[in-house]
Amino acid sequence: MTDDSSIDSDDLIKAVNKGAKEIKKGFLSGLGKLKKNLDDAIAESNIQENIHQGDTEKIADSGKKLSKALMKGVAEGLPDVVAGLTEGGTAIIDAMNKAKKKHDESLDDEDLDQYR
Secondary structure (H helix, E strand, O other): OOEOOEOOHHHHHHHHHHHHHHHHHHHHHHHHHHHHHHHHHHHHHOHHHHHHHOOHHHHHHHHHHHHHHHHHHHHHHHHHHHHHHHHHHHHHHHHHHHHHHHHHHHOOHHHHHOOO
């Protein structure tokens, strides 16, 4: 990079890739927390056994446990997803703004006149 306010195309690609990795990391972390909560609830609720037995009351109780686990998993995982989107998205937007600034600085006045 030439300075803090502009960026070349190779650095832009690296910055966008880094931002995308942050987004992916956030989603995977959030989904991992959701999956763990659901897996634990499935094991704890014995829903599969209750379905085989046909006990509707136990199935309903198992469903309630799974519903609570789903809400808990979303509540625990959502902050990771939002953080990944925020960090990754900000990195991508900053890189794009720097690239635009470098591009604008490279244009002469005649080139800029056609955009005004």
